Amino acid sequence: DPTHQVTIYRYLNPRAAVWPEADYIVSNPPFIGTKKVLEMLGCKYVEVLRETYSSLPATIDYVMYWWEKCALLVKSKEVYAFGLITTNSIRQIENRKIIQGHTNSNNLMNLFFAIADHPWVDQGANVRIAMTGLKQGKAEGRAGIIINESKNNNPDENEDDLQIEWKIGKIYDDLKVGIDTTKVIKLSANYGLCSQGCKLVQRRRRKGEDWEQGFLLRAGTAKKYGFGIRTDNIIRPYITGDDITGLFRNSFVIDFHGLTREEAATTHSEAYQRILEQVKPFRDQNNMPRRRDYWWLFGAPAERMRESVQKLSQYIVTSEVAKHRVFVFTDSQTLADGSTFIFAFDDPYFLGVLSSQIHVSWSLTAGGTLEDRPRYNNSVCFDPFPFPDPTDTQKQTIRELGERLDSHRKRVQATHPEVTITGMYNLLEKLRKGEPLNDKDKAFNQKALVSTLKQIHDELDRAVFAAYGWEPTLTDEQILENLVTLNAQRAEEERNGLIRWLRPDYQSPGETYVQPTLEGITTETETAIIPAEQQPFPKTLKEQLSAIRDLFRTQSGEWTAAQVTAHFKGANRKQKVILDCLESLEDLGILLSHAENGVQYWYLPT
Incomplete structure (x- = not known):
């Protein structure tokens, strides 16, 4: 088809560009994230780019090549300082590693300016960007946080009205001043219990096109393919991030996991032919041999996820990117999509802790963002997070509240399918801030029972604070400080051989866990004398x-x-x-x- 032909370039003697001499660099490199770099720049260009800068990870945003090059010029003192406008995903894990490599204690360079999330216009589209400045020497920096933004009503001015709160101090590689959450240690106790869902890897749906294609099925099609009748588990319910935060689609998926091509064709011939016709042509163009050769299987089957939930009746799931950080239970027969992270627990106690202010505050700070929406990442949001060490009574209280929280939201949505999690938590945010409710808000509150949702969350927060032994009046910054300190303590415990496994039967089968004794707290023989001035x-x-x-x-x-x-x-x-x-x-x-x-x-x- 001549209309779909593209120009293919050959790059002769590709090499790093030589920049002109300068004292300072101020630049606005192209806003191309790692997921769009192949589509926008072409496979061959990206291939030679990564070969030329082979010391950098292949999964970084395009702008990070500029950041790295500028930082090397500052390091060699060829440039005094630089300032770049970049994608705000610079705070995500792979991109952050580039910053870490130049701002650690061994390098005499520091971030002197940062705004992690700022509105911007790129080719007519509203986007979110970050601003960073790096210079020689060790000094405090100035980091800005936008606390209010509103549209400018003056037609002669294009800029929005922004209110920025500035903080002075050491700017860490997450572009924040204050508590350094970037140096915490992954805990063995949490290992293997949080992972990303499956990635189908099939042709992207065009705008306005039906989502039912390839592996994905509607409920009616799933029934035609034998769901509810067949016992081979090939047709399975499927949950995406949008299903959690928005309207539930009740989608299903064809899952040939663990089957050879011949076994897939004979086990479910109708489903096999659908994948042959709708997925294989797309996979034939894939550069990754495994995805191209094993076209009847998911591109990323999420082996760890499947193993971790295998013996559970349900597990916890959250949307990777969402305005509000919400955790819900889903049935273990349901497969989770790559737009979610799963937590291999069926105990509502863990849903309670994850849903608490303490963990949500941690995840919002430690995780990155996509545009203006917080992003969850298991390696920084879950793996280093120190869970409390509650008494049996405290644990049961949190368990009951976690069950109430999940049941309440599911009951509301079963009664009113048009009510979304995002809608419920938008109103919850208003209630927490004490903002006045208009008639529409009041009507929605009566339907979605958000005041009751707030009450459950308030009780849950108090219970989790008590399990940690902390006052419920702590600020978010004090919470973060406590968690960083507790993470260091737990890491030291693990170095000394004490691992507080969260699911010992799965993580460390056969090992006997001994709960640390509480000697010296209450005994008949000791007398505590209260001093005159406590x-x-x-x-x-x-x-x-x-x-x-x-x-x-x-x-x-x-x-x-x-x-x-x-x-x-x-x-x-x-x-x-x-x-x-x-x-x-x-x-x-x-x-x-x-x-x-x-x-x-x-x-x-x-």
Whole structure:
């Protein structure tokens, strides 16, 4: 077809461009994300680009080649500083590695300016961009966060009205000032329990085209193909990110996972022919041999996901990209799409913790963004996240609230299928901010029962704060500080052999898990003498450790956990927290301890 012919270029002697000499660089490189680079620049150009810059990951955005080149010029002192306007996905994991390589402690360079997310217009389209500046030397930077943006009503001006909050300090590679969440450590306790869903890899749907094609089926077609009758599990329910946040499509998928081409053709000949006709022609053009040769299988079958949920009755799923971070249960027979992340838990306790303010705040800070929507990533949002160590009573409370949360939303949507999760949480956001509701909001609230949803979330947040032993009045920044400190403590525990497996039967079968004993908190033989002037117990974990350390430095002798607790105002509810602090200080070598008649005593080393 002459209308679909494209020009194919040959690149002779491809090499890195030599830039003219300059003192400063200010640039606006092309906004091309890693997923569109092949489509927009062509396979051959991308191939020689990656060969020329072979030291860089193949999965970075196009603008990061400019960023790397500018940073190398600053490092070699050929350029004093640079400032670039880039895609706001610069904060995503692969792109962030380029920044890390130049701003770590071994390099005398620092980010002196950053805005992580800013509105922009690219070829007439509204997009989101980031601004970064890097220079020689070590100094504090200036990072801006847009806290309000509104359209300018003046027809003579194109700019929006933006309100920017500026923070001064060390700018980390996530382009933020404050708590550094980029240096946390992945915990073995979380390993293998969060993964991305399946990626079908078939022809993209054109605008206005029906989504039912290739592997994807509507409910009626799935029934014709034997869903509900056949026992081979080839036709399965399918859930996407849009199904979670928007209107549920009730879609199904043809899944020949684990079958050879011959087995697929004989097991379900009708489904096989559909894939042969609708998927194979597209896959024949794929550059990856596995996807081209195994065209009847998903492009990314999500082996880890399948294995982790195999013995569960249900599992948790969230949309990779969403305005609101929401977690829901889905049946284990349902396959999750690559636009989601799954969590291999069937216990509502884990849905409760994931849905809490503590984890949502963490994920919004640690994860990246796509345009203006937060993006979840298992390697930074889940793998390093330290779960609480609750009592059985606390765990049961969170479990019941997690079940209530999931059931409430499902009940509302079953009664009113037009109600979406996004709609519910848009209104929940208004209620939390105390904004006035108009008549439309009030009517929606009565239908979607969002006030009840808020009540469940409020109770859940209080329960999860209690499980951590933290005050529910902590700010988001204090939450992050506590989590970073707790992550370091858990990582130290794991180095010493204590791993708090989240699903020990799956992650470490055969290993006996011993819950750390709580010696020294409540025994008949120890007496806690309340001092004349009790000190207030700090809110953040870092301050708590410092306060207990300073107590030992100013007061001689040996102390039990109960005696330390008695020194602080209102700390009776914090006995577990104080014991954790004492054990952490011991792990760090600041304190020593010994047991006598079943009571644990801590003291400063001489």
